[in-house]
Amino acid sequence: MNEKRAPVVILAAGSNITTLALARCFRGTGIPVLCVDLDGGANLLRSARSIQETFSIGTLTSSSNRFLNRFLDLADRLKRDWGQRLLLFPTEDTGLRFCVDQFDEFKKRFVVLGDTEERDVAKFFDKGRFFSMLSGEVAVCPWTRFFDSKDMLFQSADEIPFPVVVKPARKDIHLTFQKRFGAKLALAESFSALQRIFEDWLPTDGVVLQELLSHKEGDEVCWCGYRSREGRITGMTVRELRKYPRIGGTATFVRSEEIPRLHEYASQILNSMDFWGICELEFLPKQGAYKILECNARPWLQIGLALEAGLNVPLLAYSDIDGVDYNLPAGKPKENIYWMSPEYDALRCLFGDKKRRLFANLLEWRRDLRRADDIGLWDLKEPRLVAARLSSYPGKLWKHRSLFRAR
Structure with missing residues (x-):
């Protein structure tokens, strides 16, 4: 490694909640954070002090071949400048699929978390393959x-x-x-x-x-963490208190909570697949066991909650490659840390209840917003970032209203 810390590269997609939380994980470390905008959020990202440089080279979905060529040119330049492959963090499914589809090209230019030998990250992305690889001895599956x-x-x-x-x-x-x-x-x-x-x-x-695993609100739980190339596993467990729509939706209010059995399940699953990197595993309790619902082999949406609770998984990944001890906190992550996405939780207040209990929903939203330890996208120490985000809310609320109607 160079004396000057090599940067990390974030593939920024979607709402940018994950991107901004990832960038905060490297504050005060001397590690620069570079972002490649995949879908037009560059102006917001440039408002964040934790991000040193944002590259806007087109939109992935509108002109994929042109975008890919520009991206690979940028990747080649970064590799030449630093003399090594840089650590790459894809955010949301858009970034992950970009890595999967172009894996052979990417692994020449970046360190791509996933398979420990960097052979095939698709097995963690393809649901059909993922569930077919899990035997009954490894995990309880629906x-x-x-x-x-x-x-x-x-x-x-x-x-x-x-x-x-x-x-x-x-x-x-x-x-x-x-x-x-x-x-x-x-x-x-x-x-x-x-x-x-x-x-x-x-x-x-x-x-x-x-x-179909029927459940009530608050039943769904997740293991979130990191497995090193040598097989060391560090993680925490959380409970999704609200998710809209309730089945198959997006978590909007989450609390850290110790659930010992999830650590056992996660270790069995990640070790059986020789997984290396950051991941989120979603479970639902059923018939005395926790059945696995999903695997997100990338930084998850509520990664800011982990940082607030004392678990800095992106820095763990960087340290694993860099070989430097960054004085990462020891001990178990804190319990009862709350995370909220105000944007999507506000959608629940407006559109998520068939009975239109708007006033009651707003009271609940205000109460939970006040007790949230980490709030997606909001950092009041960065007024430019808050202003940029607030200005985009009206359009996003209307755009996503149909996705959050009660089902």
Whole structure:
């Protein structure tokens, strides 16, 4: 490593909540943070003091080949300037799929977290592959099947335990599935309903069917953390107090809470796949066990909560590569730390209740906002950033209203 600390590179996508929290994780370390804007959020990112430089080279979704060529040119320049591959953090599914689709090119230019030998990160991205790799000895899974043709679907018709949840087999980075069905997942209560969804979605990457696990608000829990290349695992557990829509939605209010069994499950899963990097595993308690629902093999949305609780996983990853001890805090992460996304939780107040209990929702929102230890996107020490974010709220509230209606 050079005497001057090599920078980290963040692929900035989506709401930028994760990007800004990632950047805060490197404050005071002397490690520069560089951002590559994937979808037009560069102006907001340039308002953040934790980000040294933001590169705006087009939009990934509008001109992918042109964007890729520009991105690889930038990556080559950074590698020449620093004489080494830089650590790359993709945010949200857009950044992760970009890494997966261009993995062979990326690993020449960056250190890409995922497979310990940097051979194949797709197995953590493709839901069909991920669940097929988990045996009953490693994790308790809901009934799960992958289908990519009508023949496969008809052959297994008698095995399907309706009602079932239908998910796109690969991460839906362009929200195609979400726009078509109004949510991140669809519900099929009969074979005819499933057939209609299947025909409307194909030909694509296929679908994953899972048994519907009914639950009440606050049941869903997550393990979040880091596994080093040598197999050391450091993590924390959280409870998603609110999620909109409740099934398959986005967590908007989260609390850190110690759940010992999740650490055991996470260790078994990550060790069995030889995973290296940052990840979030989502679980739901059912029949005396925790059934795994999802794997996000990247920095998760509420990573600012981990930092507030005393767990700096991005710096753990950097230290793993750099070999330098950055005086990372020891001991268990703090419990009862609250995180809120004001933007998406406000959507609940406006659109999330069929009975339109707006006044009651606003009172609850105000109370929870006051007790949140970490607030997505907000840092009152950076007035430019707060002002830039607030100015974008009215348009975003209207744009996303349909995604947060009660279901």
